[in-house]
Every structure is written in structure tokens, then in C-alpha cells.
Amino acid sequence: MARPRLRISDRVGDRLLLSATGLASAIAVLLLVLIAWQVFKGSGTAFHKFGFGFLTGTTWKPNFNQYGAGTLLFGTFVTGVFALFLAAPIGIAIGLYLSLMAPPRVRAIIGPVVEMLAAIPSVIIGFWGILVLAPFLVKHAEPQLHSTVGFIPLFGLPQTNGASMFAAGLILTIMVIPIVASISRDLFDTVPRELQEGASALGATRWEMIRGVMLPTTASGLAATSFLGLGRALGEAIAVTQVIGAGTKINTSLYETGDTLASRLANQFQNATDQLQTSSLFYLGALLLIIGLGSNLLAQWIGRRFAVQKAHA
């Protein structure tokens, strides 16, 4: 008699679990759809007025009812790519060090510290950026770079106060590194010990082992991680606002001010004066949403595509 009763309660528990988890997932999906819908609806007026010309327009003059996202798309792209190209190799190197080379005690200290870096509120990183990093850059790093690689237009003449796309890119790099580092460390930890030993038993140096075994077996994960980091960089608003200088022009030199979608949005939404400005800001939000979801989907796609390839290769 006792057994069937137990079974029934088990079954009820199972159902409960199923509906609770199912509900949570449904809410997540619903939320995503709802937010997207709101954002797209909000941008209706601006879309009606500017159409896709909004993407290439480079003027943003609330007083003249003129809005375009070109400068902001450019700034978002430049700072995001800058951060990705710097943060991915550094983060992967940290991951390799922690997973393969660090003595256990060092690993036990550095690992959590790197993760804590990700926990620093972005407003504080931005604060540090404007007080410490930007002045340092403009006084020391930028002149140095300009005099050595100044023939590359990216490294033009240093400007006065240090607020620049360069500073913003570096701030984003700092924010992306911990993400890439901790995920890539976990990825490297999943590479079977037997494979590593198999490589070293063949007289491979550590670098040969890393290049021939560790990186290829984790390549898809590393790429996906990098795009996840890129998504984070593209969406970051506060810290970027603090150091990028709210520029209004497209400049080739990284030392000039600029602005990003997220930063402009955060900067102006509170003080939007009329419906068209609000709607234009929503339009920026919609673009940001598309780019963010896009990079996320790309990350997932890379992860899946290469996982499939590996199984079939």
C-alpha cells in the first residue's frame, strides 16, 4: 500500500518541478519578446521619419530634429572590436596560465581575483578610467604610441583631456578580460588529461601541446566566449559614457572622442525633450538589441557548428 502512495507523491513532485521550471523558462522567453516589442514600438516614430537612413546619418542634433546613428554605430564597432582584439588573447593567455601552468596556490589566488574583476561595478571602472587611466593615456601612452606607430592613422595626435575611444576601448577590454579568462580556463580544464599526457609523451614542448592539442580542442568554445565578451562590450553604457567624451564626429584617430549606441542612450534618455528624440533613442536601443542578440547568436552558432564538425571530422 505504501509504495503506490509514494509513487503518486513522486509523480506530483515531478509535475511540480516540471511546471515550475517550465514556467520560469516561459517567463524568460516572454520577457525577451516583450522587451523587444516595446523597444521596436518605441522606435516607430523615428523609423517612420528617418527609415534606414538613420543608420548612415551622422548628425545628432535634437534642436534641429535631426537624428542619425552613424557615428554611434562606428564608435560601438571600433571600441567593441578594439576590446575584442585585446581582451581575447589576454583572456585566453590568462586561462592557459591558470589551467596549465600556475602552481595550485597561485591558481587558487589569481582565479578568484580575476573573477572578482568581473564583479566590479562598471560605474567604478569608469570612474577609475576618467580619473586615472585617461590622464595617464594622454600624458604617457598616447604620445609614445604616436611617435612610434603614428604613421597608422589610428594613432593620431593626443587630445587634451584623455576622454577618447582609445580609453573607452581599454576600459571595455578590462571588463571583457575576466569573462574570457574564466570561461577559457574552464574550457582548458575540460581537455582530458590523457590528451595532454599523450602529447607530452611524444616529446612535445608545452607550447606545441597548447597549439596542437589544447587550442584545437577548445577552439569553438574560445571563439564563442570571445563573441560573448564582445556582446558585453557592445552593450556597456555607463563606463563608456564616462570616458569616451560624447563625441559627435567620426574620427579615424582613436585618440579623438566618440560615442557608442549604449552610451548615447544612457546619456540622453533622462533628458529627452520631445517625442522624436525619445523615439530616436528607442531606435538606438533597437539597433543595440539586434547587435547584441546577433553577437550572442553568432557565439552560439560557432559553438554548435564546430562541435558538430568535431564529432564528424
Place this chain on the structure above:
Amino acid sequence: MTILDPEFDPIMEPSRPAAPARSAGERYRIQTVDRPARTASHGQPTPTTPVVRESVFKVEQLAISYGSKTAVQGVTMGIDRNRITAIIGPSGCGKTTFLRSLNRMHDGIPGLRVDGHIYYHGHDLYGSGVDRVEVRRRIGMVFQKPNPFPKSIYDNVAWAPRNLGLRSGLDDRVEKALRGAALWDEVKDRLKDSALGLSGGQQQRLCIARAIAIEPDVLLLDEPASALDPIATASIEELVRTLKAKFTIVIVTHNMQQAARLADRTAFFGLDNERIGTLIEYDETDKIFTNPADTRTEDYVTGRFV
């Protein structure tokens, strides 16, 4: 008797000389392939005329500990060139631990300590200035569980030669290694396929091919057939027997028949009265299996071990 040019010290040499990598690889190959001593040690020993054999390894009072736990101690033995030496013994008596010390696979394991001496062709394997990468290049290892890389069959075999800069004639080298591992006929039409698609026995032979592709001097095999079915096991055994002509082989096995069938000499490891692994008896395989000197060996080989 030494086979090595006295001018050339393979282990003390820096692993990556400034000279082009290929010349290093070619020199390496010459050193390990041309073996004037090979035929000399090939004659069948007869009871009346003891053959003086060349030792590849001389192990003296070896003790290995993981932190405060000693896994093996008091091991003193020589390992003959171009013969098969089997290591048998109950689980946990330190066979794997011992085998891995022969090519310094323990390096980098935290807390691990190796005391005593291992001489490889007269060189102290753990002496200062010995490059462990070079050691492993000459002393290959095949593990209990097949561990092919998630690459193509071809790339699995070609990977280590490429690292050594042996790029010319790579196809021939891969073919030779696969033939050497008795795998060529089975895979020659799908060299570009993933190695992970092979059966367990094929994967293990691929791992052997991978190891012999860089023409090592010694092959260390840790229970290479324990994860395989009887047919795959038989083919591995057959393969090991043919490899003896070219390589010195040390094989750990749990399978007593396998040791009796394959090995020229057999080392029996057991636990001493401190319950630490040690070498109990080491002799010609015939002697170990028919007329062992130690009762513990006798108990073990006759299945009376508890």
C-alpha cells in the same frame, strides 16, 4: 658498450638547437636508427654461454612518493636493450608509477618526489641539465586508455614528426609508422578521417604508430591491451613482438599469460612489509613463471595471491 657517439650527448644537448630544425631531426634519427649493437644482442641465450647484454636503463634504489605517501621504494634493476621486459604485480604496487618515472612523465605533478637514480645509456635521467622534452622524444609511452588526438588519422601520426621539423618525406614516415603498428591496411583509404572513428583496438595501434613515428629508442606500454577485447589484444601482442626488433620495450600488464607469452624478462612488483610497492623478483620470464625464487612471486603467478 655504448651505441652513442661519445661526442654527441643526446640528452644534454639543448632540445632546440639554433640550427635548422630538420638537421636536428635528422641527426636524431641517425642516432636512434643506426644501431650497431642491434644484431649483437640478438643471439639466443643458451644456459652455458651467458650473453652480456646492453642495458638501456639502470635503476638504482629508486623511490617515488606522492607527497608524504611513498608509492614505490627500493627498486634496483636493469632493462635490456631490444628485449621485452614485463612488469607484473597486484594493483596498487606502483607499476604505473615506476613506468612513468622512466620517461619523466611525473614531471610537473605537484608534490611528487623521485629519489635514487635512473641511468639511461649511462646518463642520469634526473640529472641537472637533462631536458625532459628530449627524454620523452627518445622514450615513448603508450597509455592504458587509447588517447588519440581529435584529429585525422594522418595528423595523429604526423603531429610529433612535424613538431620535430621532420617535414620531408612525411607521407612515407606516416605510412611506415602505420605499417609498423599493423594498422596501415585498415586505414590507408581513410587517412583523412577522424581518429575518433576507429575502434578501441585500432585507436591503441594508432597510438603505438604515433609513438614509433618519431623512432624512439624505448617504448613504455602501460597495460596497452587492458581495455581491448581478446582479438584486439592478440593483434597488439603480435605487434609488440615485432616491435622488439627495433625498440626496447617495457610493458606493464595484469595479464600473466600475456607476460609469459611476450616478455623476455619479467619483473614482479609487490608490497613490502611496510605495504609500499617494491620490486620483489626480476628474472628471465621462464624462471619467474616456472621456478621463482621468492614465494610471493610463486603465489602470485600461480594465482594464490590474496
